[in-house]
Amino acid sequence: MKPHRLRMTHNLLLNYGLYRKIEIYRPHKATTEEMTKYHSDDYIKFLKSIRPDNISVVKAGSVKLNRQQTDIAVNWAGVLHHAKKSEASGFCYVNDIFLAILELLKYHQRVLYIDIDIHHGDGVEEAFYTTDRVMSVSFHKYREYFLGTGDLRMMAKVMEMYQPSAVVLQCGADSLSGDRLGCFNLTICGHAKCVEYMKSFNLPLLMLGGGGYTIRNVARCWTYEMAVALDTDIPDVS
Numbered sequence: 089m090k091p092h093r094l095r096m097t098h099n100l101l102l103n104y105g106l107y108r109k110i111e112i113y114r115p116h117k118a119t120t121e122e123m124t125k126y127h128s129d130d131y132i133k134f135l136k137s138i139r140p141d142n143i144s145v146v147k148a149g150s151v152k153l154n155r156q157q158t159d160i161a162v163n164w165a166g167v168l169h170h171a172k173k174s175e176a177s178g179f180c181y182v183n184d185i186f187l188a189i190l191e192l193l194k195y196h197q198r199v200l201y202i203d204i205d206i207h208h209g210d211g212v213e214e215a216f217y218t219t220d221r222v223m224s225v226s227f228h229k230y231r232e233y234f235l236g237t238g239d240l241r242m243m244a245k246v247m248e249m250y251q252p253s254a255v256v257l258q259c260g261a262d263s264l265s266g267d268r269l270g271c272f273n274l275t276i277c278g279h280a281k282c283v284e285y286m287k288s289f290n291l292p293l294l295m296l297g298g299g300g301y302t303i304r305n306v307a308r309c310w311t312y313e314m315a316v317a318l319d320t321d322i323p324d325v326s
């Protein structure tokens with residue numbers, strides 16, 4: 089989860105010239121007030137006491153989508169999908185995805201959250217468990233693997249039946265073949281097919297990063313997915 093993954097991804101985006109087709113924004117720092125919209129006051133107070141610096145949030149992308157300033161917003165950083173209301177879990181301590189979706193709900197009646205990290209996006213699922221305005225679909229390793237929860241059945245007709253007006257796609261790269269933690273066998277092309285497919289619905293799309301522990305592959309995957317989002321071919325060179 090080291091920020092170096094993001095530095096490598098950003099360098100690849102620069103070297104492929106993809107930066108010319110996107111606008112790059114620095115996210116604002118989340119305030120205590122924002123974080124306690126989901127997390128308990130005590131929990132955030134505890135986190136502040138052990139780690140005084142604030143975190144950046146993916147909410148900035150949602151604001152751009154809500155203002156219709158872009159069709160697709162991307163943030164590979166953060167994306168802590170396991171964080172719970174009052175506890176940290178699996179490298180995640182503040183659920184920034186919750187804040188991003190909360191922002192989208194200001195303008196969208198229904199938001200679909202899709203998670204293709206190898207781990208179950210349980211923190212996001214739990215956060216919106218009692219509302220029908222957010223549907224969470226997580227594809228992940230099932231049983232005998234952190235967290236051991238989730239469901240085997242695949243999504244069918246979700247777009248047709250649920251009819252969301254915005255989509256959040258968590259592109260966790262630990263589901264790729266050769267990941268140091270994950271044990272799936274997805275190719276980068278296969279992983280990116282998810283981006284291509286969800287993009288085909290032409291709804292406001294927030295693309296997020298997530299896990300990914302063989303960092304060369306993480307940078308390759310997210311750069312390629314940015315190219316897919318931009319309908320741009322990039323050469324496959326090593």
Ligand SMILES: [Zn+2]
Pocket residue numbers: 205206207260262298299300
């Ligand atoms: Zn993961």
